[in-house]
Amino acid sequence: MTGADGNSANARFAEEIRDWLADNLVGEFAQLRGLGGPGREHEAYEERLAWDRHLAAAGWTCLGWPREYGGRAATLEQQVIFHQEYARANAPARVSHIGEELLGPTLMAFGTDAQKRRFLPGIKAVRELWCQGYSEPGAGSDLAAVSTTARLDGDGWSINGQKVWTSLAHVADWCFVVARTEPGSKRHHGLSYLLVPMKQPGVQVRPILQLTETSEFNEVFFDNARTSADLVVGAVGDGWRIAMGTLTFERGVSTLGQQIGFARELQEIVELAERNGAASDPVIRDKLTRAWIGLRVMRAHAARTLANVDAGTGAGEASVAKLLWANWHRGLGELAMEVLGAPGLLAADAPENGRLSELQRLYLFSRADTIYGGSNEVQRNILAERVLGLPREARP
Missing domain, CATH: 1.20.140.10 (Butyryl-CoA Dehydrogenase, subunit A, domain 3)
Incomplete structure (x- = not known):
């Protein structure tokens, strides 16, 4: 939206955000100003989670999502305005950004209708939190070198391997995992993009103590961890393309x-x-x-x-x-x-x-x-x- 009408609408949108933040960053939430963010995710975590859910209830999460998925279909300009006003208000760092900004758009672009119905409402309402299972000890930033495997076993996938530097894995309910589903495949071939529940016996999370004396990064070990056969985003073996799509949203x-x-x-x-x-x-x-x-x-x-x-x-x-x-x-x-x-x-x-x-x-x-x-x-x-x-x- 451009021109005088667009500028006027954007000005009203900015005013609406400022007014809402001024009215709601009060009481118990007032103490959260400036808390959280990289290196400081440990600060008032439960209270910031409550704030995120308060935002969701007022319709201030997933602004750019289409209305059919619970968003406000906000324009790019409006999304920028929101983030700027939010930062100017020194509002607390969000805890749900991985689901909202990475997985949600990925599911809308590549997921099945059933996957969208199952997961998007939980992301929108901040009922379910996500982490990203990409990096591995032997792969680093080379995503195509992952060695975590997933084998179709009956009605589900059996997953084995290790991920590292997994932000907020210790509080996540789910993880989107890039795993090798074709034995003997190399590089970006034979990878799949799986949605894996974190709260199960086959998943172990070990926090990594950082120089900042905090532990928002983690090692994640999968030992015959399970997920349903239908929780593959995109086609089996097409995980590289889906993973690259996620990175474009990052x-x-x-x-x-x-x-x-x-x-x-x-x-x-x-x-x-x-x-x-x-x-x-x-x-x-x-x-x-x-x-x-x-x-x-x-x-x-x-x-x-x-x-x-x-x-x-x-x-x-x-x-x-x-x-x-x-x-x-x-x-x-x-x-x-x-x-x-x-x-x-x-x-x-x-x-x-x-x-x-x-x-x-x-x-x-x-x-x-x-x-x-x-x-x-x-x-x-x-x-x-x-x-x-x-x-x-x-x-x-």
């Missing part, structure tokens, strides 16, 4: 809201530099300026990428976006430590709040930004091979 409109969070972190570092005198150092002042410019570049690229996605054009821009924000945010963590100076090397003696300050946690967690969600190496290979047409990297 870098959506929420990126602009994410950047408001980044801007808040940068502002905190700038204010600290002004308080402790670091801003008088011309090198640090230059780095702060460059960080501000980098944030503006990210925003411009994200807006262009989303416009191209909406128009059905563009190639490789999601990979460029991932490289931009991951490298910028990792650099921001390093800049935070420079501004903190020597005190940044010491952990605080405040166990009730965790021993790390917010900026220390930013530095430690952002070390992983260039790895998770598709490593820098993988993104550069995508750009080289699929956009520039360069020869494929040699693979074993």
Whole structure:
């Protein structure tokens, strides 16, 4: 929607969101402002889950989904507006984003009618939470190298193998798992995309202790775990295509809201530099300026990428976006430590709040930004091979 009428409608939509957040981020929910997110998923988890369900009851989840699936059929512009207003209100990080932003769109694009009826309402209402079973110890970001197997046994699949770096697996009800269903197959051939219940004897979840002293990532072990024969998304053996479809949904409109969070972190570092005198150092002042410019570049690229996605054009821009924000945010963590100076090397003696300050946690967690969600190496290979047409990297 463009033009004067579209601008007016978008302004009303933004006002509606601001008013609702102002009216609802009160009472018990007021204490949740700014909590959660990468490296901080442990913060007030049950309370944030209750907030997510409160959002769902008011119709503020799955905005871009078609109305037939319970969404509001919001335009791309409206979805961006929602994420921006949500971030500006410092509302708590969502706990249901994997189901809402990844699996839900995947099912709408590739799932059967029965799968849509079974799972989409639970995602919309935040009754069922999901995790993503992609990475493995021997595969890393190379999804085609997965070795987890699934064998059709009677009326269901028997699944064996291990996944790692599985975000929020310890609280998930279901996992979408890429597994090898054709014995002896290689690379992206013979893979299938399965929907697997997590609450069963054949699934073991082990939290991974991170540098941030939190454990939102997990190892997941499947030992003859079971799922129904009909819980394959797409055709058996077509899992690579479905998995790639999921990844296209991973870098959506929420990126602009994410950047408001980044801007808040940068502002905190700038204010600290002004308080402790670091801003008088011309090198640090230059780095702060460059960080501000980098944030503006990210925003411009994200807006262009989303416009191209909406128009059905563009190639490789999601990979460029991932490289931009991951490298910028990792650099921001390093800049935070420079501004903190020597005190940044010491952990605080405040166990009730965790021993790390917010900026220390930013530095430690952002070390992983260039790895998770598709490593820098993988993104550069995508750009080289699929956009520039360069020869494929040699693979074993």
